Amino acid sequence: MSLQEYWGVVERVVSSRNRRPVRYSYFEDVWRAVDEGHRLVVVRAPTGCGKTEAATAPFISDAAKGSRRWVSLVYALPTRSLASAMLRRLSRSLAAAGAEWTTATLSYGGLWEARPYLEGDVAVTTYDTLLHQFYGVVSPGYHLLLPAAKVSGSLVVLDETHLLQDAHWYAPSLLPAHVASLVSLGAQVLVVGATVPEVLLEELRREYRLVSRGEEPAVVDAADEPARGRLDVELRGGGMPVEGLCSLLEGAPRPALVVVNKVEKAVEAYRALRSCLGGSVALLHSRLRGGVRARVEGLFEGDGAPGDLVLVATQVVEAGLDLDVRFLVTEVSPVDSLIQRLGRCARRSDGHAVVFLDEEAARNVYPRELVERTLGVVDAQSLAESVRRLSVARELVDGVYAAEVVERLRKGWERALSEVKGWALRFPRSLLHKEAHREPGPLLRLGYEVACYLPGSAGEYEALLGGGETAVSLERLRDYTVRLSVEGRGEAPAAVVHEVGGREVVVALEYKRVDGGLALRGRRMEPRAFPRAVESGELFLLNPAFYLSEGGDELGVVRPWRSRSA
Structure with a gap:
């Protein structure tokens, strides 16, 4: 294929966003590797350097010409919000x-959609959904192999891998085996990131050699170097003073971003800044309802955020959002x-x-050793140059994620990791056996995500709590x-958890399609049945007392584990 054709695509795409196209030399290295047929390509480039x-x-060049080297483009990201934003970006x-005329779909295991199972010429998805569908753990009816067949002839992009990291290095430990399984069944895989550590790259190499006859x-x-403005970094000892944020941001250039490690502190900072800055402050974290998150994230699409905006956020801003702020305040991570x-x-100024x-700001959020090692290697100049x-x-x-550190992180999980790795690597040879599609343990993440519906009124809440039925649109x-x-x-x-007649219950929401949307009906269960219901993918009724709002500002679920009286 012609590299000039690829450049033509990039220039049209970037120009459509009112940006100036930049001809980064590494683009051609990526394209040559893809065109030469390398089944695994690992791309490391600074943030804001056009990796997408x-x-x-x-693929887009082929699609524009009506030709087809791959069955589809499958683009995987760690979170639903990132996947949704990427669908919009790739559609444009x-x-x-x-x-x-190329079709693009979003597939992330939603509760209420007719699940597309990676359908479309471009399928944007999450890592979890990709793997569960690829292995047939979740499948369209009895068609266990349909998603695997689709993925096997596709170009698969695995982006933002750093967001998979966890306290036990569980997901990064399993990623190389999953990549090897994808490659074994014919997918061409690109692993893309700005901060892929050498220890992960070496494990990707090792697993790939096993399935590629030593290649x-x-x-x-x-x-x-990305075409961006100059960044000056200032390091300060001690914690971020919530009460001092107003003076810190007074006179600072805008838009501005404040990043903290915990939702509770994000809400405190938001309250403090709203009191002194008024309506130019926005809040973004993972426990806001979907409509609020979409509205705030939408501020950064198109021509960028309002010039006077101050965004208070958690780690959700680390990837995906096309942020360009002039002043940043952050806790260590x-x-x-x-x-x-x-x-x-x-990024642009x-x-x-x-x-x-x-x-202490990172305690109970990140492994202590990673934060300590970070404090030992960073200085203002190296951080400024790192972007x-x-x-x-x-x-x-690599100074933080040394091999011995990773081994300590996953200590105690070796057996579980070995079982899942072995199962993933055997899958291409045993996919015709039903047992091959039974999940041996968490495929990627140790935790789970609970989807909860926030009732819109006291009447709706009481109806669902009492086992009644209510109609809602898909959009709502x-x-x-x-x-x-x-x-x-x-x-x-x-x-x-809800209190009914002096006892505690959890309410799962059963749903069925009706004209114009869904009918929801509450079904009570004992709290001890909750873990099994989560594994079944139930939708739960959120206790509205935990979703905080103040003066028209939605703060979200701030303390999901604490009782209302705490």
């Missing part, structure tokens, strides 16, 4: 390139996460970042769904 365009240009890219994956490390946060600043180095130069980012990341259900991410598979969070 580099990864998708070959297809239209800009003249491939408007090496293509690894593209960008030498380009592991170095790869910190680089992603800094990458949101000074100069910016300034303040990093508070209080280790421009991949070599600096790699040195910082999406807008009023709150997702709670919970580690482990233990007791029900207090936010889904």
Whole structure:
């Protein structure tokens, strides 16, 4: 294929967003690797360096010409919100390139949609949905092999891998085996990221060699520096003072971003800034209802955020959102996460970042050893350079994620990891056996996500609590769904527990399609039945007392585990 054709696609796509196209040299390295047929390509490039365009240009170019080398493009991301944003982005890219007849779908295991199971020429999905469908753990009826057949001839892009990291290095430990299984069945895989540590790259190499008869994956490390403004970084000891944020932001350039590690502190910071800055402050975290999140995320699409905006957020801003702020205030986090946060600043104009180095701010959020090692390797200059130069980012990341550190993180999980890895690697040889489609353990994540419906009125809440039925549109259900991410598979969070007649119950919501939407009906169960209901993919009734609002501002579920009286 012609590299100039790919450049033509990139220029049309980027120009359609009112941006100036930049010809990064690493793009051509990626395209050559893809065109030469490398089954695994690992791409590492700084934030804001066009990785999405580099990864998708070959497929979009084919689509625009009406030719087809791959069955489809499957684009996987760690979260639903990132997948939704990427669908919008790729749909606009297809239209800009003249491939408007190419179909793009979103598949992330939703409760209420007719699940497309990776249908379409472009299928945007989450890692979890991709793997569960690929292995046939979740399937369209009895068609266990249909998703695998679709993926096997596709170009699969695995993006934002750093968001998979967890306290036990569980998901990153399993990713190489899943990649090897995808490649074994014929997929061409691109692993794309700004902060892929060497320890993960080496494990990708090792698993790939086993299924490719000793061949090496293509690894593209960008030498380009992104076309961005200058970033100055200031390090401060101690914790981020919520009461001092107003003075810190007074006179600071806008738009501005404040990133904290915990939802509870994000709400405190939002309250403080609203009191002094008024309506120019927005809040974004994972436990807001879907409609509010979409509205806030929408502020950053198109021509960018309002010039006077101050966004208070948690880790959800580390990827996906096309943020360009001029002033950043953040708590410390592991170095790869910190680089992603800094990458949101000074993308198109100069910016300034303040990093508070209080280790306690990361307690119970990130592994202590990763934060300690981060504090030991960072300085203001290296952090400022890390968003421009991949070599600096790699040195910082590899200084934290050393092989011995990773081994300590996954200590105690070796047996579980070995079982899932072995099952994944055997899958291509045993996929015709029904037993091969039975999940041996968590395929990627140790925790689970609870989908909860926030009733719109006291009457609706009482009806569902009493086992009654209520009709909702699909749009309303999406807008009023709150997702709670919970580690482990233990007791029900207090936010889904209700008191009825002096006893505690959890309410699962059964749903059926009716004209114009869905009919929901509440079904009570004992809290001890909650873990099994979660595994079955139930939708739950959220206790509205836990969803906070103040003066018309929605704050979301702030303390899902604490009782209302706490």
